[in-house]
Amino acid sequence: MGRWLVLGGTRFLSRTVAATALARGHDVVCVARGESGDIPDGAKLVVADRDVPGSLDVLRGERFDAVVDVARMSYAWVRDALDALAGDAAHWSFVSTISVYADSATHGSDSSAELLAPLEAIDDDHPADAPDTYGALKVAGENAVRATFGDAGLVVRAGLICGPGDLSDRFGYWPARFVTGGRAVVPDTPGHPAQIVDVRDLATFIVEGGERRIGGTFDGSGPRTTLGALLDEVADAVGAPDLDRVALSPDALVAAGVEPWSGPRSLPLWLSAADQGMVARDTSAVAAAGLRARSIGDTARAALEHERKLGINRERRAGLNPSDERTILASVAG
Ligand SMILES: NC(=O)c1ccc[n+]([C@@H]2O[C@H](COP(=O)([O-])OP(=O)(O)OC[C@H]3O[C@@H](n4cnc5c(N)ncnc54)[C@H](OP(=O)(O)O)[C@@H]3O)[C@@H](O)[C@H]2O)c1
Structure with a gap:
């Protein structure tokens, strides 16, 4: 040793x-x-x-x-x-x-x-x-x-x-949001790349x-996937039975003042086209060298446990707070 x-x-x-x-x-x-x-x-x-x-x-x-x-x-x-x-x-x-x-x-x-x-x-x-x-x-x-x-x-x-210990509030937003259920705003960009x-x-x-x-x-990093597949895996792993994902186009999100990636009033993991290459990297070399990536569902469950310790209803560094999300959903409904 x-x-x-x-x-x-x-x-x-x-x-x-x-x-x-x-x-x-x-x-x-x-x-x-x-x-x-x-x-x-x-x-x-x-x-x-x-x-x-x-x-x-x-x-x-x-x-x-x-x-x-x-x-x-x-x-x-x-x-x-x-x-x-x-x-x-x-x-x-x-x-x-x-x-x-x-x-x-x-x-x-x-x-x-x-x-x-x-x-x-x-x-x-x-x-x-x-x-x-x-x-x-x-x-x-x-x-x-x-x-x-x-x-x-x-x-x-x-x-x-x-995963566990993350204090950036980015990935953890999704399991925390999906476990809460109800109507949840997601980006309508299923083919958008994703990589964690x-x-x-x-x-x-x-x-x-x-x-x-x-x-x-x-x-x-792990293998490339899409944001649509990643959010499906998170929802399958932790989503509440009444979860209803409301997919809004990038234009609608921008019009509603939603920021990409991080920060207040943001949707984490959603990026502008100019930045999407950061989550579409060829990671075959690190996989060949021995990095074994677990499933996104496994990471989502562990992230949720960590979110619960931090307090799911805390003020977040990244994501939509419930009031912002309600306003956005009301504006698109009208
Ligand atoms: N999070 C991401 O998604 C991401 C993505 C890409 C790369 N990275 C990289 O991944 C690494 C993350 O490291 P991490 O998770 O361990 O977190 P970190 O925030 O980089 O902190 C690392 C350590 O630095 C210590 N530290 C801070 N200020 C110090 C000082 N003045 N003197 C001595 N030690 C000090 C901290 O301990 P104390 O505060 O107790 O001193 C802590 O243990 C970083 O290199 C980051 O750039 C992160």
């Missing part, structure tokens, strides 16, 4: 990676401030604030069989971690994103597609909330990992991560990647 270091470990993906590595018998050290939550039972927490340069020096010289870094919005974090720890790490995984690509519209692209220009720091010209900043920072992080580990480093460009990855499957791939010393760059 190995000694693992998870840079993170207190929430969602990095926590699931730590829990998965523990369940497979590894010793796991997590590094975090401890502000987002608890680490899994059995792991050890090293408290550090990565915004402080050199904060990982406390671990310098310690040998790890595998290191997993999920640094989200900071190239400096990636660089600091590599400087302090790469020399004593047998394997390194960096969690990147499908937002690294220059083109979000084309369907069927793979990890060889053109990338955004790398960005090493947020500045006035590249503010944190600009559309490309997140992806461009991840490109710089990927490059740093490859410069250090070459093809032996594992770069996983995650797609939409779903369950956090447990992605974590297992990352942990197996460390165990098997997998190297290379992969789009970390």
Whole structure:
């Protein structure tokens, strides 16, 4: 069994990676401030604030069989971690994103597609909330990992991560809405592409990647499907008997002020044509490398359990609230 270091470990993906590595018998050290939550039972927490340069020096010289870094919005974090720890790490995984690509519209692209220009720091010209900043920072992080580990480093460009622990309110909107029943607004776009990855499957791939010393760059998502098929699977898995899906055209949704993907008054997983390539990626390479994607129904059931813990009637970060949905349904009926 190995000694693992998870840079993170207190929430969602990095926590699931730590829990998965523990369940497979590894010793796991997590590094975090401890502000987002608890680490899994059995792991050890090293408290550090990565915004402080050199904060990982406390671990310098310690040998790890595998290191997993999920640094989200900071190239400096990636660089600091590599400087302090790469020399004593047998394997390194960096969690990147499908937002690294220059083109979000084309369907069927793979990890060889053109990338955004790398960005090493947020500045006035590249503010944190600009559309490309997140992806461009991840490109710089990927490059740093490859410069250090070459093809032996594992770069996983995650797609939409779903399932237990998700705090983004996106995928979970659908099981939460469908279990409630009644008339539910859905986009009338059955052929619209859709693609997700369950956090447990992605974590297992990352942990197996460390165990098997997998190297290379992969789009970390499940197989392509359609939004129509995905919503059917969610409804079959959790839908209330009186659920009545009211399909509205994209034009009607836009006219009603409904936003795509995320945020208030949105329909999660629905995208403009310019962004639909993000959920239509060719993920055959990651499947061949070992990512096993469970059924969408299974993810929906687990997401619903998590939604119930959060409170289905809470104010959401994404989706339609009941009052917005009633207004929209009334406006289309009239
Ligand atoms: N969600 C998606 O659908 C999606 C899609 C594509 C890619 N991704 C990528 O997937 C990864 C998700 O990672 P995640 O689920 O573990 O969530 P995350 O929000 O990226 O948090 C990861 C960890 O960072 C720690 N952290 C935050 N600020 C810190 C600081 N200043 N110093 C030290 N640690 C700090 C947090 O712990 P503390 O707050 O306790 O310190 C937490 O454990 C990210 O790389 C993200 O970019 C996500």
